[in-house]
Amino acid sequence: MTNHLSNRINSLPISQTLAMAAKARELKEQGIDIISLSLGEPDFNTPDFIKNAAIQAINENYNSYTPVNGYGELREAICSKFKRDNNISYTPNQIVVSTGAKQSIANVAMVLLNPGDEVILPAPYWVSYSAITILAEAKYIEIPSTIETDFKITPEQLEAAITPKTKMIFFNSPNNPSGTVYTEEEFRALAKVLEKHPNIYILSDEIYEHINYGVPNFSFAAIESMYDRTITVNGVAKAFAMTGWRVGYIGAPEWIAKACTKMQGQITSGTNCIAQRATITALDAPVSKIQYMVDEFKTRRDLILGLLNNIKGIKTNVPQGAFYVFPDISYYFGKTIQGKTINNSSDFSMLLLEKANVATVSGDAFGAPNCVRISYAASQDNLKEAVKRIANVLA
Numbered sequence: 001m002t003n004h005l006s007n008r009i010n011s012l013p014i015s016q017t018l019a020m021a022a023k024a025r026e027l028k029e030q031g032i033d034i035i036s037l038s039l040g041e042p043d044f045n046t047p048d049f050i051k052n053a054a055i056q057a058i059n060e061n062y063n064s065y066t067p068v069n070g071y072g073e074l075r076e077a078i079c080s081k082f083k084r085d086n087n088i089s090y091t092p093n094q095i096v097v098s099t100g101a102k103q104s105i106a107n108v109a110m111v112l113l114n115p116g117d118e119v120i121l122p123a124p125y126w127v128s129y130s131a132i133t134i135l136a137e138a139k140y141i142e143i144p145s146t147i148e149t150d151f152k153i154t155p156e157q158l159e160a161a162i163t164p165k166t167k168m169i170f171f172n173s174p175n176n177p178s179g180t181v182y183t184e185e186e187f188r189a190l191a192k193v194l195e196k197h198p199n200i201y202i203l204s205d206e207i208y209e210h211i212n213y214g215v216p217n218f219s220f221a222a223i224e225s226m227y228d229r230t231i232t233v234n235g236v237a238k239a240f241a242m243t244g245w246r247v248g249y250i251g252a253p254e255w256i257a258k259a260c261t262k263m264q265g266q267i268t269s270g271t272n273c274i275a276q277r278a279t280i281t282a283l284d285a286p287v288s289k290i291q292y293m294v295d296e297f298k299t300r301r302d303l304i305l306g307l308l309n310n311i312k313g314i315k316t317n318v319p320q321g322a323f324y325v326f327p328d329i330s331y332y333f334g335k336t337i338q339g340k341t342i343n344n345s346s347d348f349s350m351l352l353l354e355k356a357n358v359a360t361v362s363g364d365a366f367g368a369p370n371c372v373r374i375s376y377a378a379s380q381d382n383l384k385e386a387v388k389r390i391a392n393v394l395a
């Protein structure tokens, strides 16, 4: 059949995180006992105090269209949160609430990038950064990193990747998929390079900020010289176990916030009214209210690292944040296991799915072809069983 779809959609890769999650769901529905460690999604319920705020909002008849950039009260709450957690001063007209951090990122890319612009992606990077860059008809330039350097890029690498066409850099700490958290000193060293290039914007995705096991959080926009060209992206999905509520937001220079509001006004309008009311309650609460989830994630991280490190050929670092491990599995390339030859990380991930019934996401999708992403946002029993199955197959 003739393909009548636009070049835009034809050139867009499918989201590998969502595709793997869908595949795992499909196999489960067929009755196969799949353990899904593919999707980055807390397995906790949204805390009751947030759910109650949503119920109250329904009863108080919050049902009308919302302001495109979000309720004023929510934007105030976001400003207080930025001040409290990130030491960044924003005013409500610098905030835009969106239907998830993913939409926030897409808004920013659409309003800042022109065809032919270059966007720097420190690898590994979340799958949708490259896809959204493609949608904006810009070109992404990867900066590679390896497990040996804890997947961190250096100021020298950053400097070398910059060209006159560079318009933006995506920065993500704690990182999905590697769990890497940059220190303040490392942030400042990268900022020193960017200071020499005043036309480059920084999209700082801080969605995992609270899922951090010890390295103090730091934000690009907290560096004075970066404030005017940083877009800070965040949301409630990961920290508050609110993935399905779809609330993300940015803090940005006002002209960028205004442009994002204009973009969103033509595409989705304001975010869901009930979810916005619940988000006010979530953000106003002390961070200590969600510490039990972070503590549990840390226990699971230690558990899965301990188990994986007993398997020959799996190399891990110690992720300091988020809820992923991103082992280097290149030892298995060229080997044949249960009749399947492993040539790359996709083959490895498919082997785990088909022979161990464990769903993961191949590192290719994140710009790191030697690795595979395992989400440990799953119960300890499931993690133990999953690693046991993986070990059996690889043995």
Ligand code: GLU
Binding pocket: 015, 017, 018, 038, 039, 040, 041, 102, 126, 127, 128, 176
């Ligand atoms: N961000 C999560 C992940 O990486 C959710 C899926 C997605 O939106 O990519 O698994």
